[in-house]
Amino acid sequence: xxxxxxxAFLLVLAIAIFFLTRRIRTIKNNIQLGRKADRSDNKPxxxxxxxxxxxxxxxxxxxxxPAFLHLLIYGGFLIINLEVLEFIIxxxxxxxxxxxxxxxxxxxxxxxxxxxxxxxxxxSCVVFLIRRNVLKVDRFKxxxxxxxxxxxxxxxxxxxLMLAILTMNATDQLLQGRDEHYIQTxxxxxxxxxxxxxxxxxxxxxxxxxxxxxWFHIIxxxxxxxxxxxxxxxxxxxxxxxxxxSRVEPKGKMKNMxxxxxxxxxxxxxxxxxxxxxxxxxxxxxxxxxxxDLEWVSxxxxxACTECGRCTAECPANITGKKLSPRxxxxxxxxRIDEMGKNIKMGKPAEEGNPLFSDSxxxxxxxxxxxxxxxxxxxxxxxxxxLDIILQGRRFKAMExxxxxxxxxxxxxxxxxxxxxxxxPPTDRFNWAKKLTEEK
Amino acid sequence: xxxITYKVPTMxxxxxxxxxxEVLFWVGCAGSFDDRYKAVTIAFTKILxxxxxxxxxxxxxxxxxxxxxxxxxxxxxxxxxxxSNIQVLNGYNVKxxxxxxxxxxxxxxxxxxxxxxxxxxxxHSTFLQQLINDGKITLKGGGEYKGKKITFHDSCYLGRxxxxxxxxxxxxxxxxAELVEMKRCKTKGLCCGAGGAQMFKDAEPGRKEVNIERTxxxxxxxxxxxxxxxxxxxxxxxxxxxxxxxxxxxxxLDLAELIAKNEGL
Ligand code: SF4
Ligand code: SF4
Numbered sequence: 001x002x003x004x005x006x007x008a009f010l011l012v013l014a015i016a017i018f019f020l021t022r023r024i025r026t027i028k029n030n031i032q033l034g035r036k037a038d039r040s041d042n043k044p045x046x047x048x049x050x051x052x053x054x055x056x057x058x059x060x061x062x063x064x065x066p067a068f069l070h071l072l073i074y075g076g077f078l079i080i081n082l083e084v085l086e087f088i089i090x091x092x093x094x095x096x097x098x099x100x101x102x103x104x105x106x107x108x109x110x111x112x113x114x115x116x117x118x119x120x121x122x123x124s125c126v127v128f129l130i131r132r133n134v135l136k137v138d139r140f141k142x143x144x145x146x147x148x149x150x151x152x153x154x155x156x157x158x159x160x161l162m163l164a165i166l167t168m169n170a171t172d173q174l175l176q177g178r179d180e181h182y183i184q185t186x187x188x189x190x191x192x193x194x195x196x197x198x199x200x201x202x203x204x205x206x207x208x209x210x211x212x213x214x215w216f217h218i219i220x221x222x223x224x225x226x227x228x229x230x231x232x233x234x235x236x237x238x239x240x241x242x243x244x245x246s247r248v249e250p251k252g253k254m255k256n257m258x259x260x261x262x263x264x265x266x267x268x269x270x271x272x273x274x275x276x277x278x279x280x281x282x283x284x285x286x287x288x289x290x291x292x293d294l295e296w297v298s299x300x301x302x303x304a305c306t307e308c309g310r311c312t313a314e315c316p317a318n319i320t321g322k323k324l325s326p327r328x329x330x331x332x333x334x335x336r337i338d339e340m341g342k343n344i345k346m347g348k349p350a351e352e353g354n355p356l357f358s359d360s361x362x363x364x365x366x367x368x369x370x371x372x373x374x375x376x377x378x379x380x381x382x383x384x385x386x387l388d389i390i391l392q393g394r395r396f397k398a399m400e401x402x403x404x405x406x407x408x409x410x411x412x413x414x415x416x417x418x419x420x421x422x423x424x425p426p427t428d429r430f431n432w433a434k435k436l437t438e439e440k
Numbered sequence: 441x442x443x444i445t446y447k448v449p450t451m452x453x454x455x456x457x458x459x460x461x462e463v464l465f466w467v468g469c470a471g472s473f474d475d476r477y478k479a480v481t482i483a484f485t486k487i488l489x490x491x492x493x494x495x496x497x498x499x500x501x502x503x504x505x506x507x508x509x510x511x512x513x514x515x516x517x518x519x520x521x522x523x524s525n526i527q528v529l530n531g532y533n534v535k536x537x538x539x540x541x542x543x544x545x546x547x548x549x550x551x552x553x554x555x556x557x558x559x560x561x562x563x564h565s566t567f568l569q570q571l572i573n574d575g576k577i578t579l580k581g582g583g584e585y586k587g588k589k590i591t592f593h594d595s596c597y598l599g600r601x602x603x604x605x606x607x608x609x610x611x612x613x614x615x616x617a618e619l620v621e622m623k624r625c626k627t628k629g630l631c632c633g634a635g636g637a638q639m640f641k642d643a644e645p646g647r648k649e650v651n652i653e654r655t656x657x658x659x660x661x662x663x664x665x666x667x668x669x670x671x672x673x674x675x676x677x678x679x680x681x682x683x684x685x686x687x688x689x690x691x692x693l694d695l696a697e698l699i700a701k702n703e704g705l
């Protein structure tokens with residue numbers, strides 16, 4: 001009988017770990033559906049980015065107020081979760097506040113710090129809920145359905161989890177006063193404000209409330225961990241690898257297509273250095289038709305996206321009312337890659353359903369509207385690159401489908417025949433100088 | 441007005457004489473064919489002449505870098521263009537290139553190396569900044585732009601794409617002008633709407649044209665001159681100013697034109 005709570009705890013833990021590892025494996029497999037991308041260059045720069053942008057949240061501080069509140073949640077949540085370690089040990093060993101005797105007065109200080117952070121998290125979550133639902137900040141407006149619910153849910157869950165911690169500490173303090181079996185921890189500043197709520201309860205009710213809050217918090221945290229992996233809140237983890245693997249070259253540089261280089265060189269009769277007789281490597285699809293034609297880094301970006309809309313708010317096409325939204329590009333990519341992963345699990349071909357670049361996801365109208373201005377890339381707090389995806393889509397349209405807009409096809413033709421995007425006779429190219437050299 | 445005879449030597453002439461220039465001026469398609477931008481090409485050439493830079497152009501041997509083809513998705517065409525340009529450039533053993541087009545600048549600097557073209561490439565804003573810093577251009581105090589409000593419109597391919605924000609601003613400040621910034625500037629600068637091959641097609645349906653949005657922002661600064669450093673921005677901003685019927689009070693000028701005018705060239 002006395003082991004029952006420990007067994008129950010182990011069971012809960014096992015279930016959480018099961019779901020968590022299963023989901024992580026799925027995400028990993030989904031990301032690996034993407035094409036290879038070599039990001040082994042410039043490691044120092046990559047670590048610097050990870051440190052400043054992911055850990056230091058440098059790009060968030062372009063908007064100082066949300067950045068500060070976000071920092072409270074992020075820091076608070078990370079540090080408070082140190083307490084989860086104690087929860088887990090207590091849960092398995094059947095102990096109560098196992099660190100308290102060993103840490104002595106330091107324990108009191110630590111819990112007080114955690115409580116302060118819990119209140120800070122609570123406060124920030126409330127402000128964020130207000131920003132989203134009452135003030136209706138522009139960049140959140142286009143979100144509807146699940147993305148909107150997801151954003152609100154997470155904030156509400158965090159508030160409830162923080163309340164659970166404070167309730168637990170408040171009742172625990174009361175119990176310490178009434179029952180000498182309880183480990184004496186000293187008083188906790190923030191939760192003591194809640195004491196009046198529980199003061200008149202009997203010991204057995206207090207024990208129940210304290211235990212309920214304990215279980216609620218730990219189950220909540222574990223459920224939250226699983227939930228996060230299905231939600232935009234995956235950015236908590238993905239921000240780090242995503243920043244590390246983001247491009248460190250000048251933003252204007254487009255990735256060279258080496259398959260095309262080989263072909264162009266042989267067309268121009270330039271020695272490719274390839275030994276003759278070697279069978280030409282199978283040329284993959286040019287550009288991207290579907291999510292698995294994108295590089296794995298782009299797919300990882302899709303899972304790292306927090307749907308914050310900072311990219312879309314800076315996008316010149318979107319600002320002026322065009323359909324293009326870089327946030328939607330990332331969300332579509334994630335939805336499609338999730339769908340492709342499900343196809344595989346069900347034993348179907350991955351490509352079943354509508355491809356990423358089709359009317360079901362990212363349309364021609366959207367990719368054609370992009371000015372490749374890099375504002376979205378610059379704006380993204382976790383260094384996601386929606387532009388890369390858009391340009392891969394354009395490559396497929398231009399080279400595999402020949403379905404670029406009419407005027408682009410005309411421009412291509414001008415370059416081919418007149419070596420300029422406009423139709424001028426190439427012999428006129430140097431005419432500008434005539435006027436000048438005749439001038440005195 | 442001035443007593444210099446302007447010269448525009450070509451690489452072919454130079455190499456015929458066994459000479460090689462210090463720097464190649466890459467004119468670009470807009471600089472060669474677009475009426476408005478030809479004036480910028482001429483202004484920059486005049487400055488090069490005046491300062492006595494040993495330069496040359498490719499002239500009829502130049503051809504599109506392939507940038508618009510690449511951004512529109514046609515990698516084949518881009519690489520065909522790039523490789524034939526690289527053959528010409530390498531044939532003349534070109535080491536250093538200056539250009540007044542951020543798109544050519546980006547492509548030559550960042551994208552040609554992988555295809556065998558390695559050059560030191562600079563944008564004319566940086567080139568002008570260096571000439572000013574080296575004292576080769578000494579701007580007469582009390583010039584045409586002294587105290588005038590000038591705003592600079594960041595070209596995406598110069599700014600965000602390559603991190604050049606200060607050079608054009610230094611050039612404007614050297615004119616003794618008052619540099620005023622738009623609400624969205626530098627890393628947050630708003631595109632003129634022409635990048636990514638948009639120059640060569642109509643915009644998709646929307647509420648507004650991007651260049652109108654940007655022009656309104658530029659006009660809000662109260663500047664008399666909108667300075668630019670890119671042929672496409674030049675077109676878009678000029679069209680915007682025209683659309684707002686402000687041509688008589690607000691001029692859209694390139695950095696080279698500002699310097700040339702100030703110098704009476
Ligand atoms: S690069 Fe394209 S998608 Fe990104 S902000 Fe610019 S126009 Fe929008
Ligand atoms: S791509 Fe980046 S900026 Fe855009 S919504 Fe996602 S996280 Fe936010």
